[in-house]
Amino acid sequence: MAEFVSTIAESVMAGLASFAYQEVCLAWGVEEELKRLRNTFSHIKLLIVDAEERQRKEPLLTQWLGRLKDACYDIDDVLDEFAFQEMQMKMLVPGGSIKGKVCIFFSRWNPIMFNFIMGHKIKEIRERLDDMGDEKSRFHLVERVGDWQVVHIKRETHSFVQPYDVIGREDDKKQVIIHLLNLNLKEASGGAPEHVSVISIIGLGGIGKTTLAKLVYNDHRVVRNFNMRMWVCVSDHFDHKRLVHDILTSATNQNCGDHESLDQMQKKLQDALRDKQFLLVLDDVWDKAHVGVTSSKWFDMKALLNVGAEGSKVIVTTRSESVASVMSSARVHQLKGLPFKVCKSLLIRRAFGQKGEEQRYQHLMEIAESIADKCGGVPLAVTTLGSLLHSKREKQVWSKVRDSDIWTLDQGNEDILPALKLSYDALPPYLKPCFAICSLFPKDYVFQSTDLVSLWMAQGFLQSSNPTRSKGDQELEEIGLDYIRQLGSRFLFEIEEDSIDFIVFKMHNLVHDLAISVSKLECSSINFRPNPDTCKRVRHVSMSKDDLPPKKGERVPEFFLQLQKVWTILFPIPGHEGFSNKSVLKSCILKFKYLRVLDLRGSTFEELPGSVGNLSGLRYLNLSKNPSMQKLPGSICRLLNLQTLLLTNCEKLKKLPRDIGNLINLRTLVLTTNQTVMPEGIERLASLRFLQVDSCSHLVSFGEMMQCLTNLRVLVISNCQSLESLPGDLENLTALKALAISDCVNLDLMRSGEGIRDLRSVSVSHLEALPPWLKESTDTLQSLSIKNCEGLKELPEWLQTFKLLEHLVIEYCPQLSSLPEGMHLLGALKELKIDGCSKLSERCKGKEGADWLKIVHVSKVTVDGEIVASNVD
Numbered sequence: 001m002a003e004f005v006s007t008i009a010e011s012v013m014a015g016l017a018s019f020a021y022q023e024v025c026l027a028w029g030v031e032e033e034l035k036r037l038r039n040t041f042s043h044i045k046l047l048i049v050d051a052e053e054r055q056r057k058e059p060l061l062t063q064w065l066g067r068l069k070d071a072c073y074d075i076d077d078v079l080d081e082f083a084f085q086e087m088q089m090k091m092l093v094p095g096g097s098i099k100g101k102v103c104i105f106f107s108r109w110n111p112i113m114f115n116f117i118m119g120h121k122i123k124e125i126r127e128r129l130d131d132m133g134d135e136k137s138r139f140h141l142v143e144r145v146g147d148w149q150v151v152h153i154k155r156e157t158h159s160f161v162q163p164y165d166v167i168g169r170e171d172d173k174k175q176v177i178i179h180l181l182n183l184n185l186k187e188a189s190g191g192a193p194e195h196v197s198v199i200s201i202i203g204l205g206g207i208g209k210t211t212l213a214k215l216v217y218n219d220h221r222v223v224r225n226f227n228m229r230m231w232v233c234v235s236d237h238f239d240h241k242r243l244v245h246d247i248l249t250s251a252t253n254q255n256c257g258d259h260e261s262l263d264q265m266q267k268k269l270q271d272a273l274r275d276k277q278f279l280l281v282l283d284d285v286w287d288k289a290h291v292g293v294t295s296s297k298w299f300d301m302k303a304l305l306n307v308g309a310e311g312s313k314v315i316v317t318t319r320s321e322s323v324a325s326v327m328s329s330a331r332v333h334q335l336k337g338l339p340f341k342v343c344k345s346l347l348i349r350r351a352f353g354q355k356g357e358e359q360r361y362q363h364l365m366e367i368a369e370s371i372a373d374k375c376g377g378v379p380l381a382v383t384t385l386g387s388l389l390h391s392k393r394e395k396q397v398w399s400k401v402r403d404s405d406i407w408t409l410d411q412g413n414e415d416i417l418p419a420l421k422l423s424y425d426a427l428p429p430y431l432k433p434c435f436a437i438c439s440l441f442p443k444d445y446v447f448q449s450t451d452l453v454s455l456w457m458a459q460g461f462l463q464s465s466n467p468t469r470s471k472g473d474q475e476l477e478e479i480g481l482d483y484i485r486q487l488g489s490r491f492l493f494e495i496e497e498d499s500i501d502f503i504v505f506k507m508h509n510l511v512h513d514l515a516i517s518v519s520k521l522e523c524s525s526i527n528f529r530p531n532p533d534t535c536k537r538v539r540h541v542s543m544s545k546d547d548l549p550p551k552k553g554e555r556v557p558e559f560f561l562q563l564q565k566v567w568t569i570l571f572p573i574p575g576h577e578g579f580s581n582k583s584v585l586k587s588c589i590l591k592f593k594y595l596r597v598l599d600l601r602g603s604t605f606e607e608l609p610g611s612v613g614n615l616s617g618l619r620y621l622n623l624s625k626n627p628s629m630q631k632l633p634g635s636i637c638r639l640l641n642l643q644t645l646l647l648t649n650c651e652k653l654k655k656l657p658r659d660i661g662n663l664i665n666l667r668t669l670v671l672t673t674n675q676t677v678m679p680e681g682i683e684r685l686a687s688l689r690f691l692q693v694d695s696c697s698h699l700v701s702f703g704e705m706m707q708c709l710t711n712l713r714v715l716v717i718s719n720c721q722s723l724e725s726l727p728g729d730l731e732n733l734t735a736l737k738a739l740a741i742s743d744c745v746n747l748d749l750m751r752s753g754e755g756i757r758d759l760r761s762v763s764v765s766h767l768e769a770l771p772p773w774l775k776e777s778t779d780t781l782q783s784l785s786i787k788n789c790e791g792l793k794e795l796p797e798w799l800q801t802f803k804l805l806e807h808l809v810i811e812y813c814p815q816l817s818s819l820p821e822g823m824h825l826l827g828a829l830k831e832l833k834i835d836g837c838s839k840l841s842e843r844c845k846g847k848e849g850a851d852w853l854k855i856v857h858v859s860k861v862t863v864d865g866e867i868v869a870s871n872v873d
Helices: 005-017 019-028 031-045 048-054 059-092 098-105 111-134 170-182 209-218 220-225 240-252 262-273 295-305 321-326 340-352 357-374 379-388 395-403 416-425 429-440 449-459 476-489 509-519 558-562 582-591 610-614 634-638 772-777 797-801 821-825 838-843
Strands: 196-202 228-233 278-285 312-318 331-334 494-498 503-506 540-542 568-570 597-599 620-622 644-647 668-671 690-694 714-718 738-742 761-765 783-787 807-811 831-835 860-863 866-870
Touching (some): 170 209, 170 312, 196 209, 196 321, 262 295, 321 476, 416 509, 429 476, 449 644, 610 634
Parallel strands (some): 597 620, 668 690, 714 738, 831 860
């Protein structure tokens, strides 16, 4: 299937319509040709909505969309070349001198030759688009200016369940029923007189939300407690009239005629519900990004339902945390995966059918354990694989299922991959490529937002923000963090840490399989290698050490030779360090001139080839964890598009190139240096947003380098043992929002740091008291981490003045014995984490703790890894 074509087309259209595009047309004399290209593409773009909806039933349309996607990428590359040429002209000829122009005329950037070459490229792309436009009549495609986000998901559910078919959900069922029968109605609305309260069951697709709702719905205690029970599958979209019709039908057991007006149905529904204590299950509710429930839609629906008697309840099942929020849920029950033993038992039951038959096939039990583990606690995955093995007793068949990724196995419409695919289909277009490219990384990989957001930015994924809201002054890095949280709220990412400006997350193995499935024509990885016929479509590649020749001079792998227009290369893939074959690297640089991402982390190059400076489109370069790197080629300073440069743990790197300040678009710089002062040139990086200085054992001073870094938003200083003070010109960092300082044992934060103000996030370590300058962020601070402060005995009373503080982390502060008395005044505090603080932990471990009343208002309290309080079950 041709995935996320609409997203790429939208991005290209934005590029063709931009002010920069208009400048390019005038500057390079290609106004007429680019205008024709834009007009042709505008026409083709209107056909995409129709083609994407129909491709599921018409495979030839998938091929048509694939060709269109290739053309979109080529247009993007052309626009990129023009933009780079324009930047280079401005850099090389700052005053527009005759001498400078003559030099460029005789250089490889000769404008006449450049225009000639680019003119041919534009014409060739336009002719391809013309051919695709001619096929409109063949496919009977119609032009549609539609909602790019709508993907109709047809699904039906029912309330019937056989309890003996369900195992492992007894505790979940018990918890939901307790809340269903005993929940204080006023919890939902802060005391407002509402008769109906909501309980949301949330979790990953296939985790068993609908099954749990069925178990609760049919329990004899629930049946006895409610006068009326109704079950409605919301599924495709939250349409008010259709829902009123379906709820009324379920309530009265009579099918309403289609001729009845909304007003008539609403009156009938209220008559049916009035003064009755009812239970309504709204199964499979989607959020507003999928034309789903919004605050206004739910407000209208709840107003209808509020005629019921006190104690009426609504159970909602959803894949999205935002639905639970929109519907003002009084209780949210997050459904987790099944334990391994339960998964194994369920698998054996599905595979063998009759109880006890498995005893005859003990040779399959070890394989069964591996298959059960593969399912990661997701019941639908267990039943999918169990059904594949039903009545199969050959060891090789079981081994094949064990050794295959789920996405490679044949599945029916009700199996796990189609169920997960619903979550992907319902994503807004701007999130789809961001999710798909994660397939390049290995399973169980721990993602960090600083790295992944930079990779997304390099691909241009963050340029098209959510069309339902204005990007305004929001930084690209903030948009990227928002994308991660959106994917986390849909359970496609498992967020493990979220501290305002930094997120750590993983992907469930089954979700990783989904990413491979939807990206397999775009991405090639250790998990998937395309066949030769589709290699020309691959744009993103990750390689393992085993994929590459280990010795200098050996042939470039045949697979690499088949690739054509690659944007991303990760090699070796993270976790497979040691790549050092310079001939392969040179071949990549020569062959893939449109490369945007080059990740060489963990390699052993002493020096990069100078030809890396020819990669004019390169935006992301990762050379971290390279113990042999001694210097960077001066040509790297020609990479005017470079946004991210990662040089951490390059201990032998003596200095940066003299002209490093030419990198006018550099936004992220992470480096290790053995110099005593910061390298020259960094102060000229005016676009810098993120600066991390790590493991600089000789660094004593920053010097006067902050005066021009007026866009710097995040400053991280870690493991710099000799550093004595922060930069003296911190008052110039007017955009600084996050400061993290760790393992700098000689750094005196009590006497340095003046001028820092209006921070959102702060992380500090090795302190005996919180620095006084922190009070300058009273009205802005949202996250505070205090770690490894062995001498810290108390927190200041002025901590209570941080009215916006949402996250507080206190780790390994053994002498800290209590929390300030004013902790209850931190009304915005959502999460408190205490770890490795023996005295403090005892005072916060539940209702018996001496400090419990100070933190009882906090939504989530974790002490030594154990959640002791949470509003989510």
